[in-house]
Structure formats: structure tokens, C-alpha cells
Amino acid sequence: MxxxxxxxxxxxxxxxxxxxxxxxxxxxxxxxxxxxxxxxxxxxxxxxxxxxxxxxxxxxxxxxxxxxxxxxxxxxxxxxxxxxxxxxxxxxxxxxxxxxxxxxxxxxxxxxxxxxxxxxxxxxxxxxxxxxxxxxxxxxxxxxxxxxxxxxDAITILNTKIETPDPVAERKSVRVRTFLDNPQALPVAGNCRLTLRDSAGAIIGEASGPLGADGAELRIEGIEGASLWSLDSPVLYTATVTITGEGFSDSRTTQFGFREARFTTEGFKLNGEVIKLVGLNRHQSFPYVGYAAGREAQQRDAEMVKDDLGCNIVRTSHYPQSTWFLEHCDRIGLLVLEEIPGWQHIGGEAWKDEAVRNVRRMIERDWNHPSIIMWGVRINESVDEDPFYARTNALAHELDTTRQTGGIRKHMHSSLLEDVYTFNDFVLGEFERPNTNEVRRGLRERDEVTGLSHGVPYLITEYNGHMFPTKVIDNELRQMEHVTRHLEVLDAAHADPAIAGCIGWCMFDYNTHADFGSGDRVCHHGVMSMFREPKFAAHAYTSQLDPARKLVMEPVTHWARGERNIGGVFPLMILTNCDRVRMVLPNGQHVDILPDRARFPHLPHPPAILRIDQIDENILGRWGMSWPDVEFQGFLGDECVATRRFSAKPVLSTLQAAPDADSFGCDCQEMRVILRALDQVGNVTPFVDLPVNISVTGAATLLGPDQVSLKGGHTGFWLRSTGKPGPVEVMLKTPRLAPVSLTLETTETGERA
Incomplete structure (x- = not known):
């Protein structure tokens, strides 16, 4: 370039x-x-x-x-x-x-x-x-x-489009279309050369051909030994295009992957393997600074979706998001549904023309990302307008023959002009409406939604969210209901092979207009806080991971005798991917709690649930009796692999400062620091509301105010590096606790190209 x-x-x-x-x-x-x-x-x-x-x-x-x-x-x-x-x-x-x-x-x-x-x-x-x-x-x-x-030079490379027509074949091929930038409309005579390399830099294929006025198209056939891009092994290759001619030369290197992604009536298939998609929607906003976050903050969000939350897909609601985010999805193996800007409203003809141009801009920017598996070419939750959406779909298919299209809708029996019927299913809230006798269920059936007599590829793109907003400071019973609703949808999606998967609303809380949210300009719809700290519901997703990848044991409780209505902790739900959980009391009594496969028969890892009728009430005591400490032990087979302790009498003890890493790029990058108020055994004290004063010196500045308040036992902030490498000193002061100092480092990074 x-x-x-x-x-x-x-x-x-x-x-x-x-x-x-x-x-x-x-x-x-x-x-x-x-x-x-x-x-x-x-x-x-x-x-x-x-x-x-x-x-x-x-x-x-x-x-x-x-x-x-x-x-x-x-x-x-x-x-x-x-x-x-x-x-x-x-x-x-x-x-x-x-x-x-x-x-x-x-x-x-x-x-x-x-x-x-x-x-x-x-x-x-x-x-x-x-x-x-x-x-x-x-x-x-x-x-x-x-x-x-x-x-x-006067003639340069404007863009390249890389396609892998037969990605799962033993002998693969790559087709690369090169588009020229020739603003002076000069005559074009020259050569185009294509070189493919693996991740180690070894050449796996070369081709060349003449340049024409509209660029060149080169194809390399018979590539052997190339690996597929997958969730667990996101192998990337590079394609370098070089053009030369009289008075001009240019070169561009682009990453790509070999992978086949198809939505079918039997579910989603990646490289021919059926994979149940489980994900969350993501806005690109951050507290205080809005959209203005750079490379490392974007990359960390992608890592949170895959590693911290255990998802395999993210939807870029409701607009194209940072290329830093998408490039990292390519690297870590996180699938993406990307869509054009919009929310319910369809404007006039000029507005529609601009929306069609948005389709072109989005696809031409991002068509080489192997992580992207679908183009969203319908305005989120808008009504049917077939002539308009015929245009957006036709353009998407013209620009990219390798990906399917979807249109995010909330209306049943909507016109299906796209390849995949993508639907926001909020049925798990309708049972609360008056004069409704509908039985509570996680999701509707596909054919009920589409109204079609034949099966079509089908994906759930939102659920929960505004049907049950949950704040980090909400009481334990509401938090558990929040968890349960996410589990019920996940279970329903796993139960039905006709459903490719489900993408929940949403990753984290976000700022919004006064018309929405809780009147405070915040939509408390996330499974994380705005600072990306997990609520209990986040562990509904993480607990579905294979324990070999990450062990999870998160009791949905603060272990307080009087937090719930009437009191106690029953039913006691533990989000885990362990085989069983043992609850151990100080007097040596213990109870084994098994995954509740009766209620959640289709989840890979149902929560372990202990109900009051399954235990002698004297084990935990009645009102008026003492409330004990407790330890939860998670077992795989006969081996105890995880423990969590709770104090019956928690005391505010420590302010923990947890940065995402010890160092970050000096080139105006962001680093998140989470602050947690902990008790004497290391658990968050969820109802502490103390202020925290922040001072920063050195090679970074603080984003946001220098005094913040703990909410739900935590808060957070981001630092931004100032352009030069060096130490960053952070001092944190809050009443009742000892001051905390933190030393980070900003380091040189390579040129961003």
C-alpha cells in the first residue's frame, strides 16, 4: 500500500x-x-x-x-x-x-x-x-x-479481495482481485505479482499477470498442506500483491484464512463441522470516552468475548466496528456477524441510498476477514420493506459470493430476502404480560417464527436484554433470575438442531438516550458492567466451556443470610463445568450438589442446584441460629480441582487494583484497571459504595474523572499512554482501606500499518 x-x-x-x-x-x-x-x-x-x-x-x-x-x-x-x-x-x-x-x-x-x-x-x-x-x-x-x-505513485493499489473457492479441498486455490487507484486516469500498462506465505513466511504459491485498467485477477491452484482457519486453530496466511509499471510501483500485504462457513437448515457448519453458535452482542463504546479507544482496548474486548465469556461469536451491534477488533477476532478464532448502521428506523430515499452505500463500504473494508461469517444487510429490527432490502442483498451478493446475508428482525413471519433468517427472540418475557397464559419457554420454534412451510437457516441474534435489565447492585434473587433466563435460552438453543445458535443481548451495559434504559442514560442489559466486570450472568456462558480449557465454579450468591426475600440462599445455584460440587461447613457436614440435568437437559454443563427440600434445614440453620462460613469444592471425577470460600461475617478488607496487563503500548493505547472491594477471604463486597480517588503520573493519563465510586463492589478506569515509553505510577485512595499503588510500563510498539 x-x-x-x-x-x-x-x-x-x-x-x-x-x-x-x-x-x-x-x-x-x-x-x-x-x-x-x-x-x-x-x-x-x-x-x-x-x-x-x-x-x-x-x-x-x-x-x-x-x-x-x-x-x-x-x-x-x-x-x-x-x-x-x-x-x-x-x-x-x-x-x-x-x-x-x-x-x-x-x-x-x-x-x-x-x-x-x-x-x-x-x-x-x-x-x-x-x-x-x-x-x-x-x-x-x-x-x-x-x-x-x-x-x-500516480497509480497504486486501492484494495484487494481474497477468495478461497474450495477451502476444505485437499488441494486448495486462492483467487485475488486487485483494484487500482488511478485518480488521474492515466494509461495502465504493467505487471501484477501475487505471493502467498504461511505464518512462518514460507512461500506457498506465486502467480503473475498483466495489469489492466481495472486492475488484475490472479489465481493460484493446487496448494497442498495448507491448514484451515478454525475456532481452536485460527491459522492465517498472507497474500502480497505487487504492481509495477512505467512510473509506478506499489505493494500490499493482507492476511486471510482458509475456511468454509455455511448456515444450513441443520445448523451452522464451520469447515463441514456443525458448531452451535453461542455469543453476545457488543457495542464499541467505553465509559466517559465513548467510541475513542484504540488498538489495545479493542483487542482486549475481543479477548473478553472469547476467553473471559467463553463465546464463539460476536455480533457488531449495530454498525461496523474497529478494524483492530476484527483483526484480533481473526487472530484468536472468534466468529463475527457484522451489520450496517441502523436501529428500527428506515428513512426516505436519500437515507436508503446512503444505507446501500453503507453495505458497500462495510463489505469492501472487511471482506478479507476469515472471522466474519455473515453480512447483516437489514436495519436492525426494522419493518419489512422488500424493494429496499432487495437492493442491500443484491449488492452484498455482488460484492461477496462467499458469505451469506442475514437481516436482523423482531417481527415474526417477516419476508425472507436474505440467506439466513436472523431473529431477535424475546419470548422469555412475554409470559409476564397480563392476560397471557403462555408457558415460560426459552425460545420459539423456528417454523413458528418464519411462518414458512419449509426449513431455512435460522439464527437467534438477541434475547433477554430489555426484558429483564439487571444492575450490578440488584438483589441476589434478581441476579439469579437474570442468570436463569440466559441459561434457559442457551438450553433451548442447544436442544434444537434447527437453530444455528444464539447471540445474547448483550456483552456489557452501555450508555444510551433518555428514551431507553433506566432513566440514568444506562442500559443495564449486559452480562458485564460497563467496565467489563462480570455479573453473575456472565458465568452462565463461561461455565459452558470445556473444563480442560477453563475451570469455572461461581456460586450465584453473596452468602448473606438475609439478602433474599424471606432469607436464606435457596435455591442455591452454582455455575460450573465441574462434575459435581461439594458444599462443606465448618462442623464437617457436607452436601454434594449435582448438575441439574432435569431442568437444563441440553446444556453442555448445567448449573449445580441445591433446593431447600434436598437438605436438612438444620445443616444451615433456621432464623435465630448462627450463620456459618462455607467452602465449595468442585470435582472432576474424584479430584477436587476448584474451591471457593465465603465468610459468614464478611469484613471490608482490601482494595484490589487489577490491570489487564503489566504493560501497554506507548503509542496512545489504553489499559483497563478494575478496582474491587474485597472481604477477608477475597470475595467482592457487593454493596460497598465508597469513593476512590485516582492519581496518575508518568507515561500515561487517566481517562475519565479522578474520583469514582464503587458500584456492585467494583469500578474501573482506563489509562492512555502519552507517546513515550516509561513507567506509569497510579495511586488509589479510599476511606476505610489502605492506599494502593500500582506501577505499570508503557513500551515501544511496532509501526501500525
Missing amino acids: PHSDLFCDNWTFREGFEEAWTRQPQPGETVALPHNAVDLPFDYFDEADYQRMFTYQATIPWEDAFDGQEVWLRFDGAMANTRVYLNGTLLGQHADGYTPFRIRLSGHLVKGENLVTVVVDGSENPDIPPFGGQIDYLTYAGIYREVWVERG
Whole structure:
């Protein structure tokens, strides 16, 4: 690809915009990108605060290397309607907040300083998806992804498209289409060369051919010994395309994988193997800083979905998300359903035309990611509009013949124009409606939903969520019901081979408009808090993992005698992938608790449940008797492999500071630190609400306020590195507990390309 320099430092930022500002530098705050125009409080804010114009300015000094070259400014993402000026001249604009765009600077650069002015309009423009109705998430204004200065010859590579037509065959083939960028419409005469390499750099295939005006297509056949990309072994290869001709040369290297992903009437198949999809929806937002989080924060979110939550698929609700996130899904073996921006509302003809363009931008940006297995080409939960969705589907199939399409709907008997009937099933809440005698069930049957007389590929794309919002501070009974609802859906999905899988709503709590959530501008729909700390329901997913991969034993209790209605801890649910759990009391009495396969017969690992009628009440005592300490022991066969202790009389003892890692990149990357208030045996004290004061010195700055409050026994914050390697010192102070100091390190990282 063209030579690319990161252009993220020393931007000047100010609110508002006037045309005269584009002709001279304006005073303002010096910021680095990614940048959030308005950092919002955690809750109870006015979301209109960012729905206005903001101005960013930076200078590009003339370089001799620009002479005779094509020069571009590439934005990976800016929200939402963006105009770009150079030295007072409007060069271009972009009306999509979720996909990259390039502004050609060639012919407009002058020797000396060149003033770039970027105007970001954060208002909810009804002509731009997802706006026009009310959306249940926030679209934070700002240049929230990276910006690059690119330069190259008059003819360069614009994009490459890599297809593997027969991925599961013993002898594989690769087809690579190369698209040219030729803004001067020069005659094209030259050669294109393709080189395929494995992860060790060894060449596994080469081909070459002539360039045409529209690029080239090369194919390599008979590749032997290539490994498949899979969940457990996400093997990646690289394709390097090099073009040469009179007066130009360019090269681009792209990763890809060999894999076959198909939704069928019998479920989802990866490389011919049926896999039950289990996942969660993810927004790309973070507390305080909105969308403005860089590479390492995005990568950590992907790792949480797969490793911390045990899922095998994530849905990028409700828009294309960071390429850093998607690239990491490729590396770690996490499947992705990606969709165009929108939420229920369909606008006018101009709006629809923009939505169709969104399909093109999304697919052309991301068509080489092996992790992506479906394109979502319907506005989330919108009504049927067949002419519109015929266009989005036709374009998706034209651009990519290798992936199926889906359309996220909440209406039964909806028109099926896509390849897969994707449905948000909230039946597990309808039994609570008045005048309804419906029996509680986890999911509807496929044919009941589709209304079709024949089977079709079918995927559940949302459930729970707004049907049972659960806060981190909610009482134990509500938390257990939250867990149970997720388990019931998972069990129903595993029971029916016609259901490819289920993607729950949602990964973590998120900020939203006043029309939604709990009035505090937070949707408490996640199985994690906004800081990505697990609620009990998160362990409903993690506990389904093979114990060889990760042992899980999480009792759904705080072990407090009077926390529940009436009192006690029954029924006592333990989320585990152990064969059995033993509850041991100080007097030596113990009870073995077995997985409840009667209630959850289809789960790989049902929860162990102990009911009050299964135990002598004197073992734990009645009201008025003492409440004991307890230890839970998890067994695989006859071996005790996990233990959890609870104190009958917990005392606030420690403030734990847990960073995601000891070091992070010095190039303006983020590091999460979770704070937990622990008792004397190491359990979270869930109802502590103390403030915590945070001070940071060294090679990073604090994102968000310097005083936060513990909620549900925890809170968190992110640090951002300042551009140079070095130590980061964090000091934490809270009443009743000893101060905690934390030392981290920011380190050099390679060039981001």
C-alpha cells in the first residue's frame, strides 16, 4: 500500500465551526487521536451535549517526498458527518460515522505549512443512518479512530479481495482481485505479482499477470498442506500483491484464512463441522470516552468475548466496528456477524441510498476477514420493506459470493430476502404480560417464527436484554433470575438442531438516550458492567466451556443470610463445568450438589442446584441460629480441582487494583484497571459504595474523572499512554482501606500499518 504515516498527534480542538477558521489556525485544546469531542459522565447526563459541530485542526508540513506523488488523508472513522478542508478549500466530506474515507490532497498542498481543518457534526442528521428515529445507543462525536497521511505513485493499489473457492479441498486455490487507484486516469500498462506465505513466511504459491485498467485477477491452484482457519486453530496466511509499471510501483500485504462457513437448515457448519453458535452482542463504546479507544482496548474486548465469556461469536451491534477488533477476532478464532448502521428506523430515499452505500463500504473494508461469517444487510429490527432490502442483498451478493446475508428482525413471519433468517427472540418475557397464559419457554420454534412451510437457516441474534435489565447492585434473587433466563435460552438453543445458535443481548451495559434504559442514560442489559466486570450472568456462558480449557465454579450468591426475600440462599445455584460440587461447613457436614440435568437437559454443563427440600434445614440453620462460613469444592471425577470460600461475617478488607496487563503500548493505547472491594477471604463486597480517588503520573493519563465510586463492589478506569515509553505510577485512595499503588510500563510498539 502507499507509504503511510500516523497523523494523530498535535491536533487543535475547539467547539463550534465558522468558515473563516479554515484559513488560519485557531486557538484551542491540543489533543491526540483517537479523540472524543465530549467526555460524558457515567450517568444522568444530557446526550445533546455532543450533538453539535466541532473543529479539529492540524498542519502538514511540505515534504520533498510529496513532489510528483499522490497524497491522501485517510480517516479510519469520524462521527458523524465530516467535512475536510485544506488551506481553506473544501476537499471532501463523509456522511458515515463507521467506515473509513480518504481525502485526496494532491494538487492542493503548498510548500510550507498546510492547514487541515476537519469539521465534525455530531448532530443526528435524519438523512444519515442510523438517525431519523430514536436509537438505543449513543453516537459519540469526534475523530474517534486514527488518521493517516498516505503518499504513493500516480497509480497504486486501492484494495484487494481474497477468495478461497474450495477451502476444505485437499488441494486448495486462492483467487485475488486487485483494484487500482488511478485518480488521474492515466494509461495502465504493467505487471501484477501475487505471493502467498504461511505464518512462518514460507512461500506457498506465486502467480503473475498483466495489469489492466481495472486492475488484475490472479489465481493460484493446487496448494497442498495448507491448514484451515478454525475456532481452536485460527491459522492465517498472507497474500502480497505487487504492481509495477512505467512510473509506478506499489505493494500490499493482507492476511486471510482458509475456511468454509455455511448456515444450513441443520445448523451452522464451520469447515463441514456443525458448531452451535453461542455469543453476545457488543457495542464499541467505553465509559466517559465513548467510541475513542484504540488498538489495545479493542483487542482486549475481543479477548473478553472469547476467553473471559467463553463465546464463539460476536455480533457488531449495530454498525461496523474497529478494524483492530476484527483483526484480533481473526487472530484468536472468534466468529463475527457484522451489520450496517441502523436501529428500527428506515428513512426516505436519500437515507436508503446512503444505507446501500453503507453495505458497500462495510463489505469492501472487511471482506478479507476469515472471522466474519455473515453480512447483516437489514436495519436492525426494522419493518419489512422488500424493494429496499432487495437492493442491500443484491449488492452484498455482488460484492461477496462467499458469505451469506442475514437481516436482523423482531417481527415474526417477516419476508425472507436474505440467506439466513436472523431473529431477535424475546419470548422469555412475554409470559409476564397480563392476560397471557403462555408457558415460560426459552425460545420459539423456528417454523413458528418464519411462518414458512419449509426449513431455512435460522439464527437467534438477541434475547433477554430489555426484558429483564439487571444492575450490578440488584438483589441476589434478581441476579439469579437474570442468570436463569440466559441459561434457559442457551438450553433451548442447544436442544434444537434447527437453530444455528444464539447471540445474547448483550456483552456489557452501555450508555444510551433518555428514551431507553433506566432513566440514568444506562442500559443495564449486559452480562458485564460497563467496565467489563462480570455479573453473575456472565458465568452462565463461561461455565459452558470445556473444563480442560477453563475451570469455572461461581456460586450465584453473596452468602448473606438475609439478602433474599424471606432469607436464606435457596435455591442455591452454582455455575460450573465441574462434575459435581461439594458444599462443606465448618462442623464437617457436607452436601454434594449435582448438575441439574432435569431442568437444563441440553446444556453442555448445567448449573449445580441445591433446593431447600434436598437438605436438612438444620445443616444451615433456621432464623435465630448462627450463620456459618462455607467452602465449595468442585470435582472432576474424584479430584477436587476448584474451591471457593465465603465468610459468614464478611469484613471490608482490601482494595484490589487489577490491570489487564503489566504493560501497554506507548503509542496512545489504553489499559483497563478494575478496582474491587474485597472481604477477608477475597470475595467482592457487593454493596460497598465508597469513593476512590485516582492519581496518575508518568507515561500515561487517566481517562475519565479522578474520583469514582464503587458500584456492585467494583469500578474501573482506563489509562492512555502519552507517546513515550516509561513507567506509569497510579495511586488509589479510599476511606476505610489502605492506599494502593500500582506501577505499570508503557513500551515501544511496532509501526501500525
